[in-house]
Amino acid sequence: MEIKNVCVIGAGVMGAGVAQIIAINGYSVNLVDLSVEILNNVKKKIEMNLEQHYVAHNKFSQEEAIEILNNIHYYTKIEEAVNDVQLVIEAIYEDMNLKQVLFAKLDSICEKHVILASNTSSLSITDIASKSKNQDRIVGIHFFNPATVMKLIELIKGDNTSAETLEIAREFSRGLKKTVVTINDSPGFITSRLIYVLCNEAINMKMEGIASIEDIDTACKLAFNFPMGPLELSDLVGLDIFNNIGDYLNNEFGDKYKPSFLLKKMVRNKQLGRKSRKGFYDY
Ligand SMILES: NC(=O)c1ccc[n+]([C@@H]2O[C@H](COP(=O)([O-])OP(=O)(O)OC[C@H]3O[C@@H](n4cnc5c(N)ncnc54)[C@H](O)[C@@H]3O)[C@@H](O)[C@H]2O)c1
Known part of the structure; x- marks a missing residue:
């Protein structure tokens, strides 16, 4: 056709x-x-x-x-x-x-x-x-x-x-x-599943205080040649979107995909990233 x-x-x-x-x-x-x-x-x-x-x-x-x-x-x-x-x-x-x-x-x-x-x-x-x-x-x-x-x-x-x-x-x-x-067919396909895991783990690292927001992003950009760090990217995509993807993957696949407590807290506080002008960075 x-x-x-x-x-x-x-x-x-x-x-x-x-x-x-x-x-x-x-x-x-x-x-x-x-x-x-x-x-x-x-x-x-x-x-x-x-x-x-x-x-x-x-x-x-x-x-x-x-x-x-x-x-x-x-x-x-x-x-x-x-x-x-x-x-x-x-x-x-x-x-x-x-x-x-x-x-x-x-x-x-x-x-x-x-x-x-x-x-x-x-x-x-x-x-x-x-x-x-x-x-x-x-x-x-x-x-x-x-x-x-x-x-x-x-x-x-x-x-x-x-x-x-x-x-x-x-x-x-x-x-x-x-x-x-x-x-x-599989929830999150290739790209959403992988990028969610990366960004969620970066958010966990920020919560654990192992490095600053800027250093987590800089490390990924320079080590992996990423154009953008995972926290910057989370702000761009929208923290609410990542939270929804995490809830969905967690529901489908289990605890491995549980959204970070910090991610949930920021969404509750309406810190959604660029769209709310406040996320890991201010806009
Ligand atoms: N934003 C992204 O980066 C991105 C990337 C790839 C895929 N997606 C997917 O694409 C879809 C749309 O995302 P988006 O970011 O464009 O959302 P959006 O909120 O910008 O746009 C959704 C649009 O759909 C309209 N709409 C809602 N219900 C409707 C209906 N019954 N009939 C006609 N129009 C209706 C809304 O008025 C709105 O304009 C989602 O499934 C999303 O997961 C988004």
């Missing part, structure tokens, strides 16, 4: 970037969110991003940018947005119940050949699909932030994902000029 038109549900940090990279690659994209206000803001952000990062650097002409913007169509009603698409990519909040309900709805309203993908960064694809009838067409396509720049896609095969669905999703992802790694 050839994919020509794509629907992206959720126009937040990820959905907006995913819609943009898909539009840049010549597809028509229907982008959905809950209100016209949200969509108007997203539209402005996408226009600004194209101008600043592409047109200003002569990567696209003004005419090409306009063509890309014209590839993106904005909707508040999912039923209208999935009309005549071959692929739906979900990028709503990281909440198992919300995702299960949305996929069951998509499964009931989309024609049988339409592939349904989740951009979840840690939740099991098999569980997300569990309330849907046609689970063979449900797959994980995990983009990274910013989706227009980051080269990797984690492709996740749920227990019931068919080989055909996986292959179409792989070809589509490669067509976006991304490098694809394939994973048998």
